[in-house]
Amino acid sequence: MDVVLLDLWLPILAAAVVVFFASFAAHMVLKHHKGDWSKLPNEDAFLDMMRAAKAPAGQYMFPHCCDYKEMQNPEMKKKLEAGPMGTMTIWPGNVSMGRNLALTFATYLLITLFVAYLASVALHRGEDFLAVFRFTATAGVMGHCFGFFGHSIWYGQSRRAFINDLIDGVAYGLLTGVVFGLLWPASSVTLPV
Template identity: 40%
Template sequence: MISIIQLWLPILVSAVGVFVASSLVHMVFKWHNADYLKLTNEDEVAAALRKSGAPPGQYVIPHCLDMKDLQTQDMQQKFQEGPVGYINLRPNGMPNMGKSLGQWFALSVLISLLAAIVAGAALPIGAVRCSAFIMTGLLAFAAYGCGSISGGIWKGQTWISVFRDLLDAVIYGAVTGGVFAWLWPH
């Protein structure tokens, strides 16, 4: 078993690598720009949301607190007439990119740490680099990508958007696995 202390360098380097890769994905390749559609009446919808006074949070429309309510004529009519969807509201004001990027980097460190814990318990010092690549890369892929599949199943995220998220996860998994294979203790 390898201690986390022995894996601190690949943990940090892989998190930095993922951060750089995600910056390229979002600022150079920009394939996620197509994930977000614009409402034709955005100003009217925004005005209605402002008027509602809804605080930041996640909302569902139509709102159905108890599954038994789905049996009522009123609720069934709301679903038939639509719209049916999820709305995520954030605090008003410009997005705090510094905070979000810091949280993203912290998540990347956490994912690399968890991959290191599992790989360190399963692989010995001097393990074949391919084994370190496969184990940490697959764990990172699962951590970065599987949540999007749930979004496609339950929240109406388009499947092409899910596919793009999974493509990101493949890249981030490959970066993580590559760094761990390169820096695996000997």
């Protein structure tokens, strides 16, 4: 008998919760992400300059170039050669920890929902642990890892931060596979009347 998405509500929710707490552990207990960010030299002077600029919240690239044609402009070429080049995000005020935690959980829930959908199409009731684990862990790794590759390539994420995110994503995918393997629906059994 086929599995429908509604049959997988428990593994969907359980996997999202497990991954959420694994993410907490990765960032707050293991602290392997501590070195992912560096402090700017002359941070106080930089912050004073940013306050004076009154740049609104948003994403910025410097030097900013609208298109390829502008990139060919001799003045822009000088800026690019002289450096520095980079990107910056300015947040709108203080960070809301509660909001960000809720959005993080929602992201894990969405990834797990897609893993469940794929599994419901490919697997049947009563599949053994290994078959379910192999499929859902692979889909989980894809969901938790591959989304940030482009960001790392184009926006200068450090190799260390990339590897840490990759390790986390693989761990989250494997945990997703374990949860689905353990909670996968058994074969339907017809009881004699």
